[in-house]
């Protein structure tokens with residue numbers, strides 16, 4: 203049957219569904235709250251922006267790694283310091299109960315970082331995962347790191363993130 207789901211397909215769908223639940227996770231909200239600064243919204247002409255007689259508010263979120271401030275919550279990520287899927291473990295080998303436990307972790311393992319830091323950390327983690335696959339296949343003798351944590355800037359010399367080349371318009 204052509205419409206049957208493969209194991210990988212099912213796993214992907216379940217992961218996406220769990221990530222949606224994580225989005226509403228109270229501790230995730232608490233981490234965002236911690237880095238949020240609210241201030242009154244002002245219109246371009248300098249008068250206060252009101253809605254239904256109430257002063258409207260706007261928010262800043264400060265990255266816990268680099269200190270950049272982001273206006274939109276879309277540019278700030280509540281990241282798992284130690285990733286949900288450990289770096290040396292293939293996704294398919296992590297059991298669901300462990301996955302859920304690691305996704306809905308305590309606040310110590312969560313921090314709010316900006317899109318730039320998040321991109322950098324994710325690239326680094328994916329790179330290390332790739333090295334783990336080579337290591338397990340036996341084509342690489344050196345054991346890759348197991349953790350990135352909050353020190354991902356220290357990985358720079360070995361895993362330099364290439365600057366994005368702007369596309370010619």
Ligand SMILES: [Zn+2]
Pocket residue numbers: 265266267268269270315316317318319320
């Ligand atoms: Zn940042």
